[in-house]
Amino acid sequence: MTDEKKINIVLAGQGNSGKSVVFNYLTGLHQHIGNWAGKTIEKREGTLYYKGYTIDVLDLPGIYSLTTYSVEEVISREYIIHHHPDFVINIIDSTNLERNLIFTLQLLELECPVILALNMIDLAKKKGITIDFKKLQGIINAPVIPAVASHGSGLTRIIDKVIDLRGEKADHSIHRYGKEIESCIKQLSELLKGIDLPYPVRWIAIKLLEKDNDITTLVGEKRAGILDKVKQLSENLEEIHGHDSSVVIADERSHLASQITREIIKITPDRKLSLNERLDAITTQKFTGYLVMVLILGGMFLSVFSFGNWLSGLFDSIFKEWQGWWSINVGTAFIASLCWAAIESVLALVQIAFPYILPFYIILYLLEDWGYIARISFLMDKLMHKMGIHGKGCISFIIGFGCNVPGCLSCRIMESKRERFITAVLVTLVPCSAVSVIIFGLVGKYVGLLWALGLYLFAVAVIFIAGKISSKLLLGEPVELIMPMPDYKTPHLKTIVYQTWDALKEFIFIAAPIVVVSGVVIQAINLAGWMPAISTFLSPVTVTWLGLPAITGILLIFGILRKELILVMLAAFLGTTNFSDALTSQQMITLAVVSMFYIPCVATISVLWKEYGWKKAMAICVLEILFAILLAGIAKRLLDLVF
Amino acid sequence: MNNEKNKTGLTELEDGQTGIIVSVLGGKTLTKRLADLGITSGTEVKVIRRTLFSGPVQVEVAGSRLVLGNGLASKIVVETK
Numbered sequence: 001m002t003d004e005k006k007i008n009i010v011l012a013g014q015g016n017s018g019k020s021v022v023f024n025y026l027t028g029l030h031q032h033i034g035n036w037a038g039k040t041i042e043k044r045e046g047t048l049y050y051k052g053y054t055i056d057v058l059d060l061p062g063i064y065s066l067t068t069y070s071v072e073e074v075i076s077r078e079y080i081i082h083h084h085p086d087f088v089i090n091i092i093d094s095t096n097l098e099r100n101l102i103f104t105l106q107l108l109e110l111e112c113p114v115i116l117a118l119n120m121i122d123l124a125k126k127k128g129i130t131i132d133f134k135k136l137q138g139i140i141n142a143p144v145i146p147a148v149a150s151h152g153s154g155l156t157r158i159i160d161k162v163i164d165l166r167g168e169k170a171d172h173s174i175h176r177y178g179k180e181i182e183s184c185i186k187q188l189s190e191l192l193k194g195i196d197l198p199y200p201v202r203w204i205a206i207k208l209l210e211k212d213n214d215i216t217t218l219v220g221e222k223r224a225g226i227l228d229k230v231k232q233l234s235e236n237l238e239e240i241h242g243h244d245s246s247v248v249i250a251d252e253r254s255h256l257a258s259q260i261t262r263e264i265i266k267i268t269p270d271r272k273l274s275l276n277e278r279l280d281a282i283t284t285q286k287f288t289g290y291l292v293m294v295l296i297l298g299g300m301f302l303s304v305f306s307f308g309n310w311l312s313g314l315f316d317s318i319f320k321e322w323q324g325w326w327s328i329n330v331g332t333a334f335i336a337s338l339c340w341a342a343i344e345s346v347l348a349l350v351q352i353a354f355p356y357i358l359p360f361y362i363i364l365y366l367l368e369d370w371g372y373i374a375r376i377s378f379l380m381d382k383l384m385h386k387m388g389i390h391g392k393g394c395i396s397f398i399i400g401f402g403c404n405v406p407g408c409l410s411c412r413i414m415e416s417k418r419e420r421f422i423t424a425v426l427v428t429l430v431p432c433s434a435v436s437v438i439i440f441g442l443v444g445k446y447v448g449l450l451w452a453l454g455l456y457l458f459a460v461a462v463i464f465i466a467g468k469i470s471s472k473l474l475l476g477e478p479v480e481l482i483m484p485m486p487d488y489k490t491p492h493l494k495t496i497v498y499q500t501w502d503a504l505k506e507f508i509f510i511a512a513p514i515v516v517v518s519g520v521v522i523q524a525i526n527l528a529g530w531m532p533a534i535s536t537f538l539s540p541v542t543v544t545w546l547g548l549p550a551i552t553g554i555l556l557i558f559g560i561l562r563k564e565l566i567l568v569m570l571a572a573f574l575g576t577t578n579f580s581d582a583l584t585s586q587q588m589i590t591l592a593v594v595s596m597f598y599i600p601c602v603a604t605i606s607v608l609w610k611e612y613g614w615k616k617a618m619a620i621c622v623l624e625i626l627f628a629i630l631l632a633g634i635a636k637r638l639l640d641l642v643f
Numbered sequence: 644m645n646n647e648k649n650k651t652g653l654t655e656l657e658d659g660q661t662g663i664i665v666s667v668l669g670g671k672t673l674t675k676r677l678a679d680l681g682i683t684s685g686t687e688v689k690v691i692r693r694t695l696f697s698g699p700v701q702v703e704v705a706g707s708r709l710v711l712g713n714g715l716a717s718k719i720v721v722e723t724k
Contacts, residue, residue, distance in 0.1 A: 096707040099681045244671040250678035286695050378710045382698035480712030
């Protein structure tokens with residue numbers, strides 16, 4: 001309490017509770033998004049200036065429980081314990097009260113000052129759910145405030161409460177378990193008295209019985225003797241209840257939440273099927289579900305690509321003018337050209353970011369906020385399982401069709417490291433919008449549209465097989481899908497704008513440095529006149545094995561920067577965009593196959609590097625180069641039979 | 644016959660059918676994870692629908708809708724009347 005006017009609060013809650021909406025509402029533009037030390041998990045902080053107070057707000061990652069399953073969960077509880085926030089605002093999805101209360105009970109066990117925000121109270125009402133929040137307040141002895149975050153209602157009341165209660169000692173009533181468990185907790189608490197750990201003693205006792213690895217290790221270091229007692233007590237509990245002691249506690253907590261819920265809510269069921277029910281039925285039923293999915297995704301790609309091609313073309317003509325201006329006014333000497341290469345790399349990013357990624361993200365977040373994305377995971381889970389990952393991985397693939405960079409970033413939604421990695425590798429094989437330019441501009445235009453579509457099917461088959469292989473190679477159990485199915489709700493524009501903006505910023509920050517550096521390096525090699533030597537060096541592969549003109553060696557080098565450069569440079573070298581003059585049909589298809597798989601572009605490589613380390617990133621590149629050369633060589637030989 | 648209770652995996656229920664959870668056949672990590680989502684023995688669970696080819700199951704439990712992978716759902720033993 002050094003500064004009277006400074007308060008810090010954290011937002012905690014389960015996924016889909018509307019936490020980020022609250023965060024954005026409170027902090028507006030005063031946000032800072034970084035990473036938790038050493039983790040790839042986002043840390044969102046912001047500041048609110050209100051009634052003369054400076055209130056620091058931290059948005060903890062969305063979680064289901066405070067027991068150590070995932071990194072997010074550990075981060076949250078450790079933060080609460082070590083940083084002693086003045087208040088933990090527990091954001092609750094009122095339409096899923098019971099499930100949310102299980103988490104609330106765990107928060108209360110941490111003995112930190114808690115304020116409950118019953119968010120989406122309007123949606124609960126619509127579903128016929130009335131919540132007696134005063135009664136809930138009485139039961140847990142903590143403030144409970146109904147809110148509708150998307151309209152901002154109730155949020156100032158929460159902050160007023162924070163200011164009111166600041167400095168007061170919270171005295172929440174912490175629930176009691178059954179008498180056997182309570183007796184164990186009591187015995188352990190006696191033994192733990194005065195232990196030099198920052199956690200509440202009762203909480204440590206509960207965690208020991210829950211067999212929490214971290215806490216068990218910590219206690220073992222201080223007082224090893226206690227662990228024998230824990231073992232004895234948990235064996236006792238297991239004998240009585242027939243379950244592992246950790247399960248017994250989780251079970252009882254869940255039953256407590258259900259008991260409290262029954263006491264405080266009244267449900268007046270709506271006899272007629274709600275709009276949500278009907279939408280849910282149409283979008284998840286066996287046949288209509290898939291039909292709707294194909295329509296929605298097809299519509300999304302079609303609109304993004306047609307908008308993107310238009311805007312990208314517009315940018316193209318503008319940037320060409322700039323380049324002309326540059327070569328006239330600055331010159332085309334070595335240094336001037338290198339500078340232009342750097343500028344061009346940035347412009348190229350802009351040319352991907354705004355025409356393609358921006359609309360892509362907007363539609364995607366719109367679908368997510370509406371509640372549709374979870375339906376896709378549901379529908380696709382079975383198919384994804386055949387590749388060793390679960391339904392959520394499908395979302396990364398969909399994003400990957402737009403751009404592999406956000407596709408790889410989105411793999412963070414996968415729970416285990418193993419699945420995150422498999423999904424990322426597979427995403428790098430998804431033909432992104434740049435590869436689509438090659439497929440359609442080369443094969444679609446000069447060989448035939450059916451061949452172009454065939455290449456897409458081929459890519460899907462390759463991804464499927466690669467998934468099967470990598471799930472066999474990477475040891476570990478596939479994680480099963482456990483996902484809350486959100487109700488459909490009116491999308492909240494502000495949230496979508498914030499999410500899109502964050503994602504776009506991340507894309508540019510991650511991709512920009514490496515794209516600029518490699519752009520300059522490759523241009524330097526080009527200007528130094530080493531390119532012919534490189535194409536000769538690569539000719540055993542390009543000419544002998546793949547049957548392509550020697551110049552493709554250079555194209556493939558430039559293609560690492562951005563895949564569509566393969567086509568752009570080809571046109572530049574040929575002096576015409578009529579590619580059929582220079583390439584035969586089988587050469588075009590072979591070149592397209594190589595371009596699809598031969599290496600992730602530098603921007604994607606930089607994400608892989610950031611998320612999985614340089615060793616894995618390099619391993620993926622080398623493997624994909626070898627794989628693409630092998631595959632395209634075989635394809636060439638087969639195509640020779642066809643044409 | 645009416646009063647006889649049948650124990651089956653959750654995946655065996657018809658769409659729209661309700662059962663009471665008897666146990667979860669799985670390791671303690673899984674069992675705990677499910678308990679944190681309100682899936683514990685003694686709780687009522689209703690199958691809403693599933694996808695083609697024995698895919699995941701959409702259920703209603705503890706007042707919320709959840710999607711569970713098929714393999715996982717088959718490990719949840721329920722009792723029907």
